[in-house]
Amino acid sequence: MSRTTTKIVIARKDGTVVGQYFLGQGEHLIGREIDCALYIDDASVSREHAKLIISPDVIEIEDLNSTSGTYLDGVKLRGRIPIQPGQKLWISELYIDIERQGFGGLVEGSRLGSGRFTLKRELGKGGMGAVWLALDEEVQQEVALKLVSGHVGLDSESLNDLQREVNKSHHLVHPNIIRMGYFWNEAGEPAFISLEYVEGTDLDQIRKQSTDKLLRWEELQVYMLQLCDALEYAHSQKVAHRDIKPSNFMINREGQLKLADFGIAASLASTTMTFTAQSVMGAGTPLYMSPQQMDGQRPQVTDDIYSVGATFYELLTGTPPFYQGDVSYQVRHKAVMPMDDRLKENGLINDIPKHVSAIVLACLGKEPDQRPQSMREIREWIDSAQPVKTPTPILRIDDSVATETVTPKAQSLNIAPPSVPEATNRSSNAAVPATRKLLTEATKGKWIYGVAAAVVVIWYMNK
Secondary structure (H helix, E strand, O other): OOEEEEEEEEEOOOOOEEEEEEEOOEEEEEEOOOOOOEEOOOOOOOOOOEEEEEOOOOEEEEEOOOOOOEEEOOEEOOOEEEOOOOOOEEEOOEEEEEEEEEEOOOOOOOEEOOOOEEEEEEEEEOOOOEEEEEEEOOOOEEEEEEEEOHHHHOOHHHHHHHHHHHHHHOOOOOOOEOOEEEEEOOOOOOEEEEEEOOOEEEHHHHHHHOOOOOOOHHHHHHHHHHHHHHHHHHHHOOOOOOOOOHHHEEEEOOOOEEEOOOOOOHHHHHHHHHHHOOOOOOOOOHHHOOHHHHOOOOOOHHHHHHHHHHHHHHHHHOOOOOOOOOHHHHHHHOOOOOHHHHHHHOOOOOOOOHHHHHHHHHHOOOOHHHOOOOHHHHHHHHHHHOOOOOOOOOOOOOOOOOOOOOOOOHHHHOOOOOOOOHHHOOHHHHHOHHHHHHHHHHOOOOOOOOOOOOOOOOOOOOO
């Protein structure tokens, strides 16, 4: 069965190509946020600038209240507009060329991996490509497949880098880390990564669903402790995440935190930079990157610790430490606003314990030696200041916005898990059952979530 795909080329006025993508049917975000299907690293483009809607009969564009506007034949868009053949689409100062193409596309029942995987349904799309639920015929278990397409799939060097990074990360086995499978790159097929599959949502979605778009510490503390355990274990294995952010904090149906997207982005970041020809940053999402990460310095544990601070700053105040203007300059040189002051600035109220504010601001130190030196240190700080309480359930999801997350199960990938260090088997998961009932009720509907491509780099520290 064949279908059409849509080729998208993004270029500047001088003809310089910024990105090239191949998209199927559905809704595709265009913007400066790295998780957008059409990612544009340009200051004139809003984080979520516009939405491209592709259907069999028509292609539509919708501006998402962008700052610099979306234009069709020179007219600024208002609302959702169909794009007619021959019309010229502009996102700020960038030209968007759209071309329909026919091909033997992927559909339900298609086979990948030399016939090992049978596609069941498409879960969603991200910056790297589509995510499919598939049946692993070899072990008769469901898995998730992240397809590598668009700008990443066009670069053979990045595909080789991606394979190396995935091979390094699939050995990570921890109750709070999503397991990575293997990289597949068979002739005549799109490249993809095999993952295991589980239902859930992420803390970013949970925050956005709250009335005031922020969360309380009594809701978050159990997840912070689980994160401490996950990262302490990963760092002990000489692996850093380097893309810690709210959307990578997955909460499964049992209410357990799962840290997503280890091992897939070192090559994605370099490929994105190739196509944007602008950034000198290493892997990561700028809003949550340390100054050293922004400067492309050698990865350190303290880069992850900075990102932990930036993430919890946003979850507790509603905005990242720096989110307007020249973010890279502010991250490097400007002092972080105290959390209480940021809440006042946003017209919000949140009773953040003093020791939590101190921990978050310590993580956000400009220099690595100003931050806690390990996740264990952060955990001990939390434990000594305030014992863990059973959290108030925070999964506030109705069926209209519920999501589906992909996480790995080692057995379906035939991976022999290494032993987990004792230090990582903490009791932080013990508080989870309090959330289980609500999570179960909330997830009765059909959840759809395409795990967006994240930008992660794996590194090996000196022994």
